[in-house]
Amino acid sequence: MNSMQNNGDNLLEMRDIHKYFGSVRALRGIDFHVDRQEIVGLLGDNGAGKSTLIKVLTGFHTPTSGEIVFEGESVYIDSPHRARELGIETVYQDLALVPLMSIARNFWLGQEPTRNFGPVKLMDQEQMAVEAAAALEDVGIHIRDANEVVGSMSGGERQSIAIGRAVYFGKKLLILDEPTSALSVGETRKVLEYTYAAKERGMSVIFITHNISQVHAVADRFTIISRGRKLGDFTKSEVSEEEVATMVMSGVVPERLRLFDPEAVDD
Amino acid sequence: MLAFFEENAEASTGVQLARIYMVLLGLGALLVAEQVLAGWIALGERINVLRSDINFIEWVVSLAFLLLAAAALRAAWSLWRRDRAGWPWSQWVSFFSTIIGAVFLMKALLPGGIAQISNLVAPPLDTLIFAIGALLFVSGLLCYRFVTRGVQVFDEKVDKAQGALSTAASDMTPGQFISLQLAQSPSAGAIIGFVFIFLVFSFVTDLFLQPTSVGSVLTNVSTKGIVAIGVTILMISGEFDLSVGSMLGAVSVFYMFFLTEGIPQIGLGPMPMLLAMPAALVVAMLLGFINGIILVRTGIPSFIVTLGTLLIYRTIPLVAIPGGRILRYRDYYDEFPQLWISPWVLTLLALAGLVAIAYVAWRTLPGLWRGQQFRYGEIHNAANDGHFKTTQTLISGVILLVTALALLIIAVWLLMVISFHLGRGGELVQVGFFDLINGRWGFSFEQVTGGLFSIFIPPGANFRNSIIWWLLLVLLFQVVLTQSRYGNSVFAVGGNPGAARAQGINVNRVKVMNFMLVALLVGVTSILEVTRNPGVDPLKGDGWELEVIAMTVIGGALLSGGYGSVIGTLLGALIVGMLATGLVIIGMNARLFRGVVGAITILAVVLNTLVRRQST
Known part of the structure; x- marks a missing residue:
């Protein structure tokens, strides 16, 4: 269970990440790793540093110190564009899709297929619609019409499309930022299904939330963060849902688990 | 109306009335078109004219009534034969007769404005226009209400989204179809406003369309x-x-x-x-x-x-x-x-134009031709129930023909320009620079094309x-x-x-x-x-x-x-x-x-x- 040992199939490893904003110490030496085809629940109370950690990973912030290793190579992620190049895709709750644009246009945004009319390149709208629908169908997402405007769809459908898009474009690491906090129970279940489908297709997933019940069903492992430090990594088999919830709220690791986690002890 | 087609029921009184209405409307529209063409109903500007002088507006109006007549008779034919195409046809016919009636009412009710002061108009036949408009409007509206009764309303979001794609256009009533089209356009307000303002100005004063x-x-x-x-x-x-x-x-x-x-x-x-x-x-x-x-x-x-x-x-x-x-x-x-432009430059430009025309023709015509062939085949496809297939075939045929002709005419004209400039033998063409950029029509065109392209622009325009x-x-x-x-x-x-x-x-x-x-x-x-x-x-x-x-x-x-x-x-x-x-x-x-x-x-x-x- 200790992070330092599974080097064989590590997709991502963040070592001793510090991030200071002036005198505010948002991250104080966090080690975080994700294996291949693993769903990691990144948990923590509001202000614990989850979002900062992810923004460091996706290039919105650069770390004050620390190292990021992606697919065995040390990388320097200084822009969201760089993160995308590496194959890291983030699905933000409000930032996933453009509401006034159609599903197909959203799906292909930034990498639209084109047809050539002499020297002129125009988007191939028919191909865009057909392929987007097929790709989403492939992940199990049924849409009525790829030319429908996203604005008329529910939050869960939008998340699903964003996930399907990441799968289609062969991303390696999918980051879901509080994807289900505004969704109904049924929709949450669907989003979790698609998350699982993404894993089945070889992706790793970081699932950020402060609510353990949303992610317990699909996550393989939980990383809990509190006040800029990591409380620990726990595989699903060794902790109960209640214990994780207590840790997230109190920031204290129960007696039973402490022996196994040297980092938490040295606090 | 729905039952008449779906359940093969006996023709109710309403259906009987609709049949008769379509026949009467068709004949009436023919009559109006004839009267306009013959000059008995005067529209637009009529200065010192013989009755047989038909102006542009009268051409448009009589054409509209001829089309309405054709469509109404087509609907009537289908209603008597009980084929399902009669349904959408009667919907659209009554829809358009309502619209045309409304436009006529607008024309009759709006004040003549300055038109009367400027003495350019024949005495207006307002009562006749009012009568035609009121008749068309009221009867069209009644028929439309009857014909579209029982059609499920596409007011739910889901249905509307599906309506755009999965439901054939002919399964929607004209009202639903138009409102859906407008809703999908970013500029619905502009379209409605444009039509309205255009109509008001053209009715209030005959000078507007000059x-x-x-x-x-x-x-x-x-x-x-x-x-x-x-x-x-x-x-x-x-x-x-x-x-x-x-x-x-x-x-x-x-x-x-x-x-x-x-x-x-x-x-x-x-x-x-x-x-x-x-x-x-x-x-x-x-x-x-x-x-x-x-x-x-x-x-x-x-x-x-x-x-x-x-x-x-x-x-x-x-x-x-x-x-x-x-x-x-x-x-x-x-x-x-x-x-001073060398004729060779103009020749080269014209040649480039020819290449562009050829390219456009190569990209568009085969597709249009295939579409036309496909639609022609669809006419006899029983599964379609006759839904506008003949009309669509006709329209796509006209589009194909017009495109081909337009391309041909431009190509021939370009060839004429080339031969004209070659025939001049290197003599430079003189053009006013400012005229070329933003000159008045009538001057600049003729200078560049050597008089091969001239359109008549009335003085003062x-x-x-x-x-x-x-x-x-x-x-x-x-x-x-x-x-x-x-x-x-x-x-x-x-x-x-x-x-x-x-x-x-x-x-x-x-x-x-x-x-x-x-x-x-x-x-x-x-x-x-x-x-x-x-x-x-x-x-x-x-x-x-x-x-x-x-x-x-x-x-x-x-x-x-x-x-x-x-x-x-x-x-x-x-x-x-x-x-x-x-x-x-x-x-x-x-x-x-x-x-x-x-x-x-x-x-x-x-x-x-x-x-x-x-x-x-």
Whole structure:
């Protein structure tokens, strides 16, 4: 269970990440790793540093110190564009899709297929619609019409499309930022299904939330963060849902688990 | 009505009535068409005419009634034969008879306005027109209500979305079909407003459809319309530009100086006229770049940035032209510049045109032909139940024929131009440079094409080349906005900058590019304005920014970004132009213009919002 040992199939490893904003110490030496085809629940109370950690990973912030290793190579992620190049895709709750644009246009945004009319390149709208629908169908997402405007769809459908898009474009690491906090129970279940489908297709997933019940069903492992430090990594088999919830709220690791986690002890 | 077709029930009284109504309507419409063609019903302007002189409006109206008659008889035929096509046919026929009736009522009820004062009209047959209108309107409405009863209403969101694609258009009632089409268009308010204002002005005064008025509307609005294209695209990406008017003044002065005295302070002499143009465009893009870069680097809202540059850019012409007078080209030279074009250049241009025509033909005609073949085959496909298949085949055939003929005519004309210029044997063609850029129609065309292309423009009508540039630019940027990858990123940047950034789009770059695009179009406009009436007014473009934003907003663009269309802005510009000219024609105080434009702006946006809310 200790992070330092599974080097064989590590997709991502963040070592001793510090991030200071002036005198505010948002991250104080966090080690975080994700294996291949693993769903990691990144948990923590509001202000614990989850979002900062992810923004460091996706290039919105650069770390004050620390190292990021992606697919065995040390990388320097200084822009969201760089993160995308590496194959890291983030699905933000409000930032996933453009509401006034159609599903197909959203799906292909930034990498639209084109047809050539002499020297002129125009988007191939028919191909865009057909392929987007097929790709989403492939992940199990049924849409009525790829030319429908996203604005008329529910939050869960939008998340699903964003996930399907990441799968289609062969991303390696999918980051879901509080994807289900505004969704109904049924929709949450669907989003979790698609998350699982993404894993089945070889992706790793970081699932950020402060609510353990949303992610317990699909996550393989939980990383809990509190006040800029990591409380620990726990595989699903060794902790109960209640214990994780207590840790997230109190920031204290129960007696039973402490022996196994040297980092938490040295606090 | 539904039961009559679906369950093969006995024809009810209603169906019997509908059958009879369609027959009567068909015959009635034929009668009206005949009366108009024979001159017994006079429409439009009739000056010292024989009864057999049919004017344009009467041609249009009689054609409309002939089509209505044909459709009504077609519907009646299907209703008697009990084939299912009778249903959509009767829906559409009653729909259009209601519309035509409403238009006639409008014509009869609106005051004649200045038309009577100017003594140009035959005594109006208002009672006859009123009677025809009322009859068509009431009977059409009743029939429409009956025919569409029982059709499930597409008012649920889900149904509406499906209706767009999975349901064939003929399964919707005309009302549903039209409202769905409007709801899917960004410029519903502009379309409705355009039709309404156009009809009102053409009914209230016969002067409105005269070439002089049409020319005045188009020419006045074309330059503002070009700026509005850029402002629309910028607004879609979530920003706007208040500095366009000042920029126009500044770039005009630069262009004028480039053409005449240069800028001695920096050691720049006068430029050749062909170089002055790109130089002015570069200056314009620089000004736009300044706008964009301030916005992106400081993060100040574009309102503030461009308000600042509005004031700054205006000082350029005010300072550069001493005394605030109007600087004229004639102050420097007695003669306007002339171009001597080698016929070989024109021949080459014509050859390039031929290649383009051949390419277009190669890309479009085979597809149209296949579509026509397919539709022809579908006529006898029983599964379709006869739903408009014959009509669609007919229409697609006409489109195919017209496209082919148009391409052929242009190609033949280009060949004629080539042979004409080859026949001249190297003699240079002389064209007034300003005429070429923004001359009046009638002069410039003939000079370039050697008289092979001339259209009759009545004296006094002011059509200028800027209209052509405007329409070409609208077409170009409509394609860029809706069909290109760049256009897609513009919508994304305005609709949700975060999502655009997350998909790897450089949001700031798109915004700066759009500011430069606006500036480029302002540069084009400056050149057109300077060459129109060769000279510069230091206050040129003062107040344009708001008028242009009004055009854009009437056209359906959202101030908050992410939504809008160039075609909508074209309509918005036409609405503003029609008001400017129309209010003067009907003898209203011209000072009302701004107020009316303001009211129309609010109304159009309210309409747009209502239609959009209905759709999502």
